[in-house]
Amino acid sequence: MSAITRDEVAHLARLSRLALGDDELDHLAAQLDQIISAVARVQEVAAEDIPPTSHALPLTNVYRSDENRPSLTPEQALSGAPAAEDQRFRVPRILGEEA
Amino acid sequence: MSTTVMKYEEALARFEPVLGIETHIELGTRSKMFCGCPTAFGAEPNTQVCPVCLGLPGSLPVTNKAAIEGIIKIGLALNCDIVEWCRFARKNYFYPDMPKNYQISQYDEPLCVDGHLDVEVDGTTFRIEIERVHMEEDTGKSLHVGGATGRIHGADHSLVDYNRAGIPLVEIVTKPITATGEKAPLVAKAYATELRELVRSLGVSEVRMEHGSMRCDVNVSLMPRGASEWGTRTETKNVNSLRSVERAVRSEIERQAAVLDAGGKIVQETRHFHEDSGTTTSGRSKEEAQDYRYFPEPDLVPMAPSREWVEELRASLPELPAARRRRVQGEWGLSDLELRDVVNAGALDLIEETVRAGTDPGAARKWWMNELSRRATEQNVELADLAITPQQVARIQAMVDAKELNDKLARKVFEGVLAGEGTPDEVVAARGLKVVSDDGALAAIIDQVIADNADVADKVRGGKVAAAGALVGAVMKASRGQADAGRARELILEKLGVS
Ligand SMILES: [Zn+2]
Numbered sequence: 001m002s003a004i005t006r007d008e009v010a011h012l013a014r015l016s017r018l019a020l021g022d023d024e025l026d027h028l029a030a031q032l033d034q035i036i037s038a039v040a041r042v043q044e045v046a047a048e049d050i051p052p053t054s055h056a057l058p059l060t061n062v063y064r065s066d067e068n069r070p071s072l073t074p075e076q077a078l079s080g081a082p083a084a085e086d087q088r089f090r091v092p093r094i095l096g097e098e099a
Numbered sequence: 100m101s102t103t104v105m106k107y108e109e110a111l112a113r114f115e116p117v118l119g120i121e122t123h124i125e126l127g128t129r130s131k132m133f134c135g136c137p138t139a140f141g142a143e144p145n146t147q148v149c150p151v152c153l154g155l156p157g158s159l160p161v162t163n164k165a166a167i168e169g170i171i172k173i174g175l176a177l178n179c180d181i182v183e184w185c186r187f188a189r190k191n192y193f194y195p196d197m198p199k200n201y202q203i204s205q206y207d208e209p210l211c212v213d214g215h216l217d218v219e220v221d222g223t224t225f226r227i228e229i230e231r232v233h234m235e236e237d238t239g240k241s242l243h244v245g246g247a248t249g250r251i252h253g254a255d256h257s258l259v260d261y262n263r264a265g266i267p268l269v270e271i272v273t274k275p276i277t278a279t280g281e282k283a284p285l286v287a288k289a290y291a292t293e294l295r296e297l298v299r300s301l302g303v304s305e306v307r308m309e310h311g312s313m314r315c316d317v318n319v320s321l322m323p324r325g326a327s328e329w330g331t332r333t334e335t336k337n338v339n340s341l342r343s344v345e346r347a348v349r350s351e352i353e354r355q356a357a358v359l360d361a362g363g364k365i366v367q368e369t370r371h372f373h374e375d376s377g378t379t380t381s382g383r384s385k386e387e388a389q390d391y392r393y394f395p396e397p398d399l400v401p402m403a404p405s406r407e408w409v410e411e412l413r414a415s416l417p418e419l420p421a422a423r424r425r426r427v428q429g430e431w432g433l434s435d436l437e438l439r440d441v442v443n444a445g446a447l448d449l450i451e452e453t454v455r456a457g458t459d460p461g462a463a464r465k466w467w468m469n470e471l472s473r474r475a476t477e478q479n480v481e482l483a484d485l486a487i488t489p490q491q492v493a494r495i496q497a498m499v500d501a502k503e504l505n506d507k508l509a510r511k512v513f514e515g516v517l518a519g520e521g522t523p524d525e526v527v528a529a530r531g532l533k534v535v536s537d538d539g540a541l542a543a544i545i546d547q548v549i550a551d552n553a554d555v556a557d558k559v560r561g562g563k564v565a566a567a568g569a570l571v572g573a574v575m576k577a578s579r580g581q582a583d584a585g586r587a588r589e590l591i592l593e594k595l596g597v598s
Binding site for chain 2: 017054055063065068069073074086089093
């Protein structure tokens with residue numbers, strides 16, 4: 001029984017808007033299966049009485065006060081953008097969804 | 100493309116609607132949810148962004164305490180339980196409105212649960228059960244370029260402004276709303292209205308639908324009358340006014356009824372509401388889109404609001420709208436219907452502030468509900484958007500009380516203030532609108548009126564006192580409404596020897 005199926009990998013690729021060919025799917029499904037199986041070994045040491053951990057630190061309630069800090073300039077903000085137009089990030093249209 | 104619809108009355112005779120409403124409210128904090136960027140509405144694009152809200156590598160979010168206070172207040176005002184421990188979650192999706200490729204939200208551990216809000220429609224109270232209230236961050240705004248309509252279909256590319264990305268956003272989700280029958284659209288609108296009033300009273304958001312600081316998604320499904328199983332629901336987005344909430348529900352009921360009547364199936368999907376036509380069109384279907392692979396947000400530690408903090412916030416809540424309505428109804432001596440009219444006209448705040456500025460409640464209500472409501476309708480604006488303050492209304496009424504103005508002159512002062520001619524006192528001075536009760540000035544006018552209307556004067560002398568009304572009217576006319584009518588009447592009768 002594999003840890004992740006080829007169909008699941010195809011589904012994740014679709015959600016991530018990655019166009020993967022058939023041979024790429026075969027290749028990645030096998031690799032991801034190995035990775036997930038390796039990571040899953042951690043579960044073997046978890047006893048019944050250990051709740052799943054989401055955070056490494058035993059902290060709660062870390063807040064900041066509602067104060068402004070300097071923002072970037074638009075030039076700085078857009079400096080790493082692949083493309084910009086009208087002081088906005090320019091991106092390819094995303095089909096099939098409408099915000 | 101036209102859509103077949105069934106007549107509303109027929110649809111309701113055959114089907115029972117079930118509603119669900121998800122409302123997003125942007126909190127009015129100074130800084131964003133997880134960074135210190137400002138949150139001003141309408142700023143130049145990408146001027147309120149930083150590494151955190153742009154999702155740049157290495158940046159880390161830190162939760163804004165004021166936002167958590169805001170959502171807890173909303174939860175408490177909605178009679179929710181505030182949980183003792185909960186976490187943020189990552190909602191993963193690939194869309195450029197979130198530069199991180201995920202939105203920080205809450206999944207199966209919302210901060211506030213199990214509340215309710217009572218709303219009234221035509222004298223009947225409906226209890227809307229609240230499923231959950233959770234904290235998340237708003238997304239950026241996309242502008243689709245190249246298409247004719249600004250929508251994504253046909254667009255070449257999109258331009259994104261991240262000023263809004265990361266603004267604290269509270270999502271309020273109702274439980275299914277059943278047994279509202281033909282009142283379903285009105286109940287939906289009443290809920291949105293009451294929720295807006297409630298949140299506004301808390302002072303945690305501007306809740307302005309036209310600015311997008313309050314947005315509603317409306318779920319509608321139909322089941323045949325007598326059935327026990329709910330139908331498939333659609334979710335209508337883009338509903339950006341209270342009136343649209345009502346229209347969207349109504350139009351979905353009519354559309355779904357026609358589909359079901361023709362033997363068709365309702366597709367579970369997102370639909371978009373169009374303000375111009377009042378109808379909805381199909382958006383994306385749910386099956387393919389809704390797979391957000393939520394997991395606990397590793398960059399933010401869990402929240403465990405202490406019971407002391409929650410009780411402190413509960414004690415700080417202001418008088419809530421429902422309690423306030425009951426109070427003013429008693430104080431002002433209003434019938435249920437009168438109260439409803441005042442509330443529906445959006446006049447409650449205005450009247451209350453006018454009363455606070457010293458005006459008798461009856462007079463305050465009269466001005467706002469008659470003269471000013473009429474002018475708001477003429478100008479096609481909300482009452483609150485008229486160019487006059489409650490303090491100015493109180494000043495005008497104070498002049499009426501002091502007999503410096505009569506109602507007719509007061510209306511001219513309202514006209515002047517609304518036209519931007521200045522304060523009430525400035526308008527009175529500039530237009531010369533003081534009541535003439537000075538006997539000397541009145542006497543001259545009265546002498547002229549008696550001379551011009553000798554026959555009427557004779558009738559009064561002969562004992563027909565009622566005829567004096569015509570002379571008072573003539574004095575008012577000659578003085579362009581500025582005479583003190585009561586004093587004029589006394590002087591006329593005196594001069595004609597019948598007092
Ligand atoms: Zn920021």
